[in-house]
Amino acid sequence: MITTILQHDLTRPIFVTGNNNPGVVRKSLLYGVTTEQMDRLVEGFESCSQYMRFTCRGGARLMTQGDERSPSSWYATRSDKHGLQWGDAPPYSRMCSCATNGTCLHNRMCNCDSGEDATDEGVNPYAQLLPVTGLFLGGTTKTSSIEVEIGPLICNRRVSFESVTFSDRNVRLTGVRSLTSRTFDLWLQAKFAHPHMSIFAWESVDSLHWLHLYVQDGKIVGEIVNGGETAQVVTESIYNDGRWHSIYWEADSHGMRLKVDGKLAETNATLILPNAHQWTIGSRTERGLSGFAGVIRSVHLCGEELTLSTIARRDYDKGIHIGDEGYCREGLCKNGGACIDKYDGYSCDCARTPFGGADCSKEYSMYVPSGSNLQIPWQNPAHTNTCHRIAIQTMANNVSVVRSKALFADSTFNMSVNPSGHLTLSVYDGFFFNHKNTEKRWNLSDNILHDIAFCASETSFNLTVDGEPSIHFEGNWTFFQNFNVWTFLDRNYTGCVSRLQVGSSFPLKNPKAARLKHSGKIRFGSCSMDIM
CATH class of the missing domain: 2.60.120.200 (Jelly Rolls)
Known part of the structure; x- marks a missing residue:
């Protein structure tokens, strides 16, 4: 599982005491990224969380300050909204983690609303509230104090990096995105064993013009069809070996470049990119066993992540699975034969054994x-x-x-x-x-x-x-x-x-x-x- 940890500049807990009105002590938390980058980061993971601790002494309260019984302290989200909850309590509920399991002191909604010296802490799992970008603290007197600690943002299972297995060459994942720039680029990682199949296509609304990445005789081909003209770029090496390969395909008005594992193939030609509309991973026609069988991950189309695992979970198909799930199982190949995973099937390689046959059980x-x-x-x-x-x-x-x-x-x-x-x-x-x-x-x-x-x-x-x-x-x-x-x-x-x-x-x-x-x-x- 891929885990990303993003630190902020509040390296030590912040301590507040003295006569302070609610929210007057303000502290911004800087993560070193822009708001747009932060949005893409959080949205690019399946789950994100952040540890939060609020410790109160001398009667300081958290959610029920003064006669108005309003919050004394709160935090800001990345969308500049006030976070009015603590830990894993429901968003905007004015509750703390202890309220979710009935363990708060004096049956309050937070331990720090009991008047006792206490602590409210927990892990905030709500991506829409994360990360904490600022603190608004207060509600203290000369005899009371609060101490607040915010942990780093921790995100798990990067959805673009998460592997998706295609075990049926008649299935596909699709989405809509228009090609609006003069440059096209696609980056992905894939492994496969079949010598002929379609990996990616991006077609016009009328399906008469397209960009197509496919495998032919084990080589990877990038093809553009537009206005009756066809342009191709083809790798020299063969890649249907069941190993991971990094593929980058780029096209503009001057030609195409196809780089696989650092090896470049290119073609120089005057190109007009098609008005692409719908992208497809897998079968273009959903018949004929012409689509993709293998594992794919980290797909970026014109700089934008295609979260295939999210789409696969939403539109589940029996031929598409989350994770690297091959067809090979123990015992399919006998006598030390190597199982060659084709993801929609398998074959046995008996070359390093004295046996033969489909499953290496044939005696010579x-x-x-x-x-x-x-x-x-x-x-x-x-x-x-x-x-x-x-x-x-x-x-x-x-x-x-x-x-x-x-x-x-x-x-x-x-x-x-x-x-x-x-x-x-x-x-x-x-x-x-x-x-x-x-x-x-x-x-x-x-x-x-x-x-x-x-x-x-x-x-x-x-x-x-x-x-x-x-x-x-x-x-x-x-x-x-x-x-x-x-x-x-x-x-x-x-x-x-x-x-x-x-x-x-x-x-x-x-x-x-x-x-x-x-x-x-x-x-x-x-x-x-x-x-x-």
Whole structure:
């Protein structure tokens, strides 16, 4: 939540005593902004508030001074009206916060109308009364006093900055504003994933002339149509990546400039801006799925904030939501696939997994009969990574599962299944150390699929079996990145293999890119044990 705090120059409470008539002690509170700026500030937030404290001693009163029982002190609002309430009491009610919950001394409307030494305080939540721009204090004598404290103006949830999510490309938000100047500019922030859609349009009354900001092939286009002439400015980069982008579009009689994330595209031409009337965020036609799907915020049209969240709350549409509310949820994409939010739907990116399919649940497997050969004779350097994975299903034992070596070093790696069906690891770093270990908790020759993953780092080596921690070595394992020759499943192996990952490549999913070579009666596809 965005919070803005505006301080004034009354840094300490003001103390008043002595013979003073009501309201004669005056103090202006200066905030360093103009009245117009103050109006725009307060109106630009969903809520604003200000702390107020009035402490009385010696019989001083607040709302019932003298025989007239009129206020002794009050404050001025930004519209120069008298604020005749204190704290969160209703506007102009001549009450204090304690009256709203029945806790005032002697059942008065304010504690400081009881004649006792007391305090009335609270937080004023009424934007029309804020901020306090002046104090009019008095009603004291030589034996009585008052002390007044006013806190800073605090505003929350800036409505122009508040995100609005469009989850239906047939919905829109609209408003009316005339283009009266010779210069047009639009500034907004948005994120989206679709490569084609409309973001913003500003049309004439007859809908024959317009300014239009849209996405085409992932690029952002600013277009002006007027008098039968069309002018466009197009970005070079593609922006439908689901990330936030800052977009500024400007046009005048000399041309157009479109800046996205600081990168400028421009066109120089003599332009006549159309007499625009109605602006639209989203679909121009409310059909055809041509509108916006994504999140948008901080929209400023010709310097004026478009408070989309306020409009969305007033004219609620089921395809428009306040906040950054995407479509992706946990579990939509399986096996580590990344959910790509399109806001009116989603897709799964399985590129960094050994799986495929719409939800990354598709297995890429291979049946490997005895006598087969499966290897990567030289790994693509671009695929070098120190994390690897293989899943096997077999009844064979005393076979190698993964062997690797470095073309330009002496380091070796061998992961095998011993005669007892247990996983055995033997690693030589090429210099001094041999690492050996056997995992006896699992029988890998039990004709059940077992998923083996291992990663090496500067500090350790870690291997898991079926997601459970298994073999662990401490030490510097950076030599692991030198391995670039890989051999899988020796000639005595019979069974299935799947989920193969070698660094950042997936040989069963994309054999050509991974440089996978194979021979024998290998069968790609289903890896059912019925084949065996």
